[in-house]
Amino acid sequence: MSDSGPGIIPAVGGLMHHVTDLEIEKQLLPLLDFTGNPYALQQLKDLLLHLPGSSAAVYERQAIIKALINNGYVLTGPNYSRQDFEEVYAFFGRLNSQTIYYDSNPAIAAFQLAWRRRYRYEVKGKLIQLVLMMERLHQYFDGVEATVFPDVLAKRITAMKVFLQQFRAAEMADHIRNDAFGLRDQVFLLDLLNRQLEEEEVKIQWETFFLYEAWLSLAKAMVKHNFSFPEFQEGGLTMKAFYHPLLKQPVKNDLTATGNVMLLTGPNMSGKSTLLKAIGLCVYLAHAGMGVPAAYCRLPFFGSITISINLSDDLKNGYSHFMMEVQQLKQVLLQASAGKKCFAIFDELFRGTNVDDALDISRQTISGLAAFNNSFFVISTHLYQLKPFVTSASAYYIDCVLHENMPRFLYTLKPGWSDLKIGWIIFEQEGLPALLGI
Structure with missing residues (x-):
């Protein structure tokens, strides 16, 4: 509030x-909540508590919900567990705070991964979690047509798709399933996360994901009720x-x-x-x-x-x-x-x-x-x-x-x-x- x-x-x-x-928060919000994480729930709350200042802005909001319903997106959703999300989200935070850091030279980074036994398996496990979640998100948003939404959301969905492509999630997930997720893949992801992706860009894409899920929650609530x-x-x-x-x-x-x-x-x-x-x-x-x-x-x-x-x-x-x-x-x-x-x-x-x-x-x-x-x-x-x-x-x-x-x-x-x-x-x-x- x-x-x-x-x-x-x-x-x-x-x-x-x-x-x-x-x-509204005590009784109405739980009725409309179909979100999968607390940050999407906060976005849902913000949508409920911050009213548009014109009828045109209201109709724009309606258009977003109608697009989700009319195109069948309301029947599905990003498939992830809350625990996986929380751990992946926390992992991003550790990278941004430099709690986990590796050299920009791939050869040196690979040596660091091999040498630092204390972190090696932990980091690998977190990267696997990240890849599998990015794969799910990429698969979902790849099936979402941005042009059916008003520009205010369409542009953000388009940017989200470009962002997700950078992880090469399908390729990495295939390596994981075939027990071939080696140092080269891990170094690639760490370099992407530590140096290629701007912290502000990552923040914006998380916000887009949370916002989309909040809108999806409203669409699901409208159909259900x-x-x-x-x-x-x-x-x-x-x-x-x-x-x-x-x-x-x-x-x-x-x-x-x-x-x-x-x-x-x-x-x-x-x-x-x-x-x-x-x-x-x-x-x-x-x-x-x-x-x-x-x-x-x-x-x-x-x-x-x-x-x-x-x-x-x-x-x-x-x-x-x-x-x-x-x-x-x-x-x-x-x-x-x-x-x-x-x-x-x-x-x-x-x-x-x-x-x-x-x-x-x-x-x-x-x-x-x-x-x-x-x-x-x-x-x-x-x-x-x-x-x-x-x-x-x-x-x-x-x-x-x-x-x-x-x-x-x-x-x-x-x-x-x-x-x-x-x-x-x-x-x-x-x-x-x-x-x-x-």
Whole structure:
């Protein structure tokens, strides 16, 4: 993560996204991780946390994933063991740090190898590991057509192929398998690694490999989870069959919002917070250039994304829950007032104050937010008293029915308001009236 602070995700365009409550690293990253080493995983994390600054850059990311899927590369991958990778990668590091050094004269280097019995077999073993891994990588990337990718990745793949050819891995691997991997081969590789290859070039090619594997991981995740590519449009938000990807048996919902303020109601435990996170994840992943957990998704390109669901007191700065709500809303309004297209989710906005205050403030807030027609705001609320006063927002509720005085949660999103109250029912079911002597 960047130095911007916890939960604050930088975009290339310079804006900050407040998305702590989506739990991207804790929950989403493991769902998308099909990498084979920690450095590729870090690249995957960087792709998730650093959002492009324009819709064009987002579509470029989509094009990379589409190329991996459409050309069948998603069905395969570089075939190597994690242990082999770690030892080969560490061996490169030892060479760069001059922990292992041999003379530039091949004859002298051969003598050094023969004389230094302490290192001779160790170095030979590491070189064999290196050759076999380079052979696997060369075989894989030899089958990858660079021209099917956008230039930003195509050039790096082309350079990677040239880099791998220098190891003559197929020839060396054949010598190894025929027990003919002698001093001449070992001296050739040591000279290549110590003197012919620039340290910066080696670093760049490792980074290309890690980056490619991160993209491949995203493509595999998209196929495995049946995500779809979103499209950007001016105004309006449409999602079909969207869901939260961590649920094993999710209820999929549709949403078509033509206005820019959406109110969400529903009783406790009806799934409002989960649905808000599902919407937030679709919006966030769309802006990361990735597939989204929905059958169809069209939305505007937003310059700022704020997700406020699990808001709590800020003890360090002495802020109460209500003050945190106000500060979060203020930051969104400042960006919207500056002309930024903002997307924001507020769960139970103003629950940190009394009902009368919350009702008055909510009415004015919703009316004011409606004026920022380039932005989109989602607000969940228990303030059913808002219904007669709010005409500038589209209202939705999560369905719940009573069956034999027992709440049955359907988790389906419907247009309109919910006036179902189940608090007292649950209160009675848990036997609290008897415990309280009521």
